[in-house]
Amino acid sequence: MIVGRDEMGEFAEQMATQAVEWQKSEHNSGAIVFGLKGDLGSGKTTFTQRFCGYFDIKEEVTSPTFVIQKAYHVGQPVDLGAGKIKDFGGISKIYHIDAYRLEIPQELEVLGFKRILEDKDAIIVIEWPEKVADLLPSDTKYIDFTFIDENTRAVEYNWANA
């Protein structure tokens, strides 16, 4: 799918909605993991910012390139009025990881990666997942990002929506 800046945001929000659906279906054995693949500047962090926006995270979401891992607390359910509530299915934390600068995958383990993988109330969004492929669960949801031109990117994934 070819996306401009706004559509990238809409796509990220769709993925967030999808993750909440998975969480509600309660089949998860641990954290829901998204693996964002693609070159430098292909839109992975931009996607994550909008993804986090859906969860009403109050802090500014910035690239974790130098700190490797950041944790964000998901907001409280929102009453939309007319009996509608936007809730997050019990998801309470989002971890944003950038594996680009890791020299060996084990560096992630030092940051407690195994423990957060077991957290059923967490979503992990990881840039450069290729760097830590062996540490990621087999049901990791990979998304491919490709630079098309200055304002346009392609996003692709090949797992089924719920």
Ligand SMILES: Nc1ncnc2c1ncn2[C@@H]1O[C@H](COP(=O)(O)OP(=O)(O)OP(=O)(O)O)[C@@H](O)[C@H]1O
């Ligand atoms: N359609 C688009 N979707 C996403 N980003 C876009 C789009 N058009 C332009 N951009 C710009 O492209 C840049 C993408 O940078 P971003 O930091 O998201 O890339 P990245 O894939 O995370 O790179 P890195 O691997 O270095 O972390 C941003 O400056 C963003 O504003």
Ligand SMILES: [Mg+2]
């Ligand atoms: Mg990035």
